[in-house]
Amino acid sequence: MSAFAERFGLWSDEQQAQASEIVGRIDAGELDVLRFAWADQHGVLRGKTLVAEAARGALARGVNLTTTLLAKDTSHRSVFPVFSAGGGFALEGLQGGADFTVLADPSTFRMLPWAPRTGWVLCDAFMKNGRRCPFDTRQILRRAIDRLASRGLEFVAGLEVEFHVFKLDDAQMRLADAGQPGTPPAVSLLTHGHQYLTELRYDRVDGLMELLRTQLQALGLPLHSLEIEFGPSQFELVFGPTVGMAPADTMVLLRSAIKQICQRHGYHATFMCRPRIPSVMSSGWHLHQSLRHAKGGDNAFMPDANGDAALPLSPLGMQYLAGLKAHARGAAALASPTLNGYRRYRPFSLAPDRAIWAQDNRGAMLRVLGAPGDSASRIENRIGEPTANPYLYLASQIFSGLDGVERGLDPGPSADAPYETPAEELPRTLDAALAALQADAELVEGLGRHFVDYYCHIKQAEIARFNLEVTEWEHREYFDMF
Template sequence: MTKTVSIGKKGFIDMHGLWTDEQKEAAERIKATIKEQDIRLIRVAWTDQHGISRAKAMTVDGFLGVLESGLEFNTGPLFFDSGSDIVFNPFMEGGGFDLEEMNGCPNYRLVPDPLTFKILPWAPNTAWILTDAYLKSGKPLPFDSRGILRKAINDFRNAGYDFIAGIEVEWTLTKVEDERLRPELLGAPGFPAETPLVMPAARGYQYHLEAHLDEMNEIIHIIADNLQKLGLPLSTIEDEWGPSQLEFTFSPMSGLEAADAMLLFRTAVKQICKRHGYIASFMCRPQLPGFFSSGWHLHQSIRSLETGENLLNPTNDGDVISEIGKHYIGGLLKHARAASVFTTPTINGYKRLKPNSLAPDRAGWGDDNRGTMIRVIGSPGEGNTRFENRIGEPAANPYLYLASQVMAGLQGIQTQCDPGIPSREAYNEDREPLPRNLMEAVEALKQDDLYSSKMGDLFINYISRMKENEYTRYERFIQDHNIENSNDIVTEWEQREYFEIF
């Protein structure tokens, strides 16, 4: 292996002090691994604003240079909503972003995080690494969702807490009957292609039926083997209620690690399934007859950085969670409407949030109550108290979902926010209703001081415009097709927009 050497010059990473000693040591191990494992291509990946992995495949020689100076990357993907419609004009002053550094659609710099390096077991001689995004000045790109979560986690740790997340996510597995790759079906920017014709991989309406697991056993084994080779802490695989609906759960992980794992999990499962004639979709509710909505229940707990103690364990008899836990939950409930842009970022996801549906329709909490938004879980005396937020959809950007929780929870602790008493009748109580659609959520986000102060006005304006554009295209479709019951059905627009990309 050879690489270009620039004598007497520092690389971008060293120049701006962007790596810790741990990352520097990991980078040296990567160089050895590449040679030992005969790696020939490395996918340098970045998470976009939608939580989707974008990447360039690099030769080894090219990648070794990236380990010094990062990778120059086109700002283009930042302009597009989920249907690749252009939202921002890069040739306006400030590049459409009100940011001088974005004038004229320039490049920015992707800096690899050596701690995320993986060998992809399904792609021969191929590795993968995640990056963080920086402006040419060495400052973080304000639109980088991984950077937003890192800052939130650092603030949480500076307060003395470690954020622990457990991933429990539902998704649908379908068999491809027709790829529909004919030119006339490929759509255009802002009007995604027709989706492949698919069939269910198994029947539904039988929770946890072993026979359905056995029906899908071959592809499930392939997925599980690959996830374990990646080092992801896969715990359980379950047949869910709807046809071809599966639920995967993972052991608890700390902070940024959990979000990285969710991104890699979705990316891996989609690629593995496609190679074997299936489509894995993390769209909340596909436009397929009889299919059910899928959720992403985010389990959360807090540990003391000093002692490692679970700070959610109750200390008073009769309590289901500690005072710190109540205040954290209070923060989540207070900001639930605004956080919906991050927990439920698609138009389709709001069609899941219905009364008596095992999905929440209002911001409440309860003791092991699956109808509430926040469900507290734990067994007395076992020290395992945690809770799950049941509002999320599987298509959520994992970095923004987790960041929204950490930011709201920390503020709840710091202000001793009162969540009220636990709910008994989840769908019949006087609690603040959750947004009924994406535009309601965007309006709530605009009015929320917490997220603008923590994520920055620049980012909140950016993501709001992104979602407004998405919703405008959807409304145009509804009007053009005279659809009157759009809140109760899944439209062709949603299927094209979300089914394959998520």
């Protein structure tokens, strides 16, 4: 019987050639193991590691994973009745903890610089009959990119990612620390914080910065800068613009790589938006985006020198901007998908609290940077948190922006006082964000109604678990008072 990729025609000629190159490296003895990684509904990488001999055939045959992985919330609990008809998903082939297949995308192959003789490849998820898994978020972004391609356009994005790194003091691995989730690690600071971009603070963590720089560049990621952020033990990495799927693929690999590299060297890295530490500053993921013409590669957002001098983007760019603004509430649950992420939204904190745009103003949700002749003309969306599933976050931007283009929307005037300008407020809770997503007809159509219902079910399960807990605030506030 032919291999899975061949039987269902899932690889292009280029991918076939790339797969042959990987097999050649295996045959040459360069790899001991190959990690097959798949980004789940949360953007968390899961998968299996195969020894080189087994990996050789698995490239085209695929690797089987259990469908229960599709049912997991962020505690790794299954929140669908997986042994009922349809596995709780109302889809044939997903019941009973059956298998689905993840097939390597050979174009994503890397050698992991921190793990000797270890290869890595990103996978797409398929049903056993060769159809794409409807809950595979990478294919949702591919669908959005294809919509752009039908207009002769390509998506371009640069990543600006904030995160925290601490010294790992105690991994909390005693028997009593087991759980779902288990006890988080005990950590201490690398910097006191509140000395944004200071040379002295950077030099004190130069060992960590050099460790990340060398490893991330060895992965081939488009690293641009490493920075000391404002909060204690908070850092920022900036990555140059890439096209299509590449920004999202970069983000899932980046997060996993940083956590693995830091763990191996006695650090704990977290992309949690707002860790519970004194004087903390929230971390954001600022997404710089534009479109370019597939033919010629020119920036489609760059304004014409003979156009309206008051507009920082081309007419198409302004319409795309209007679409982002119009669907800001509906897209919030995809840009900020955790309960914790909504603790970031507060006025005068460099995090947005309403759906507005402004020219080069970091208080606005949509910061617009553009001028005639500026090939880097773009929109920076500051709504995201760094835990977001990048395939969903980027897809939400494309579907939103395209709606603005297709309907010829006007974003209105620039908001020069972003925390004072009357505008539609962003959701303040995950629950409100999920409701806004379900009410957004354009995003539901783009993502798929079945997927939106599935995604919201998982997130509502997380909210329900949170609501069952008694917080430290409640205990402190009421236990003695009443």
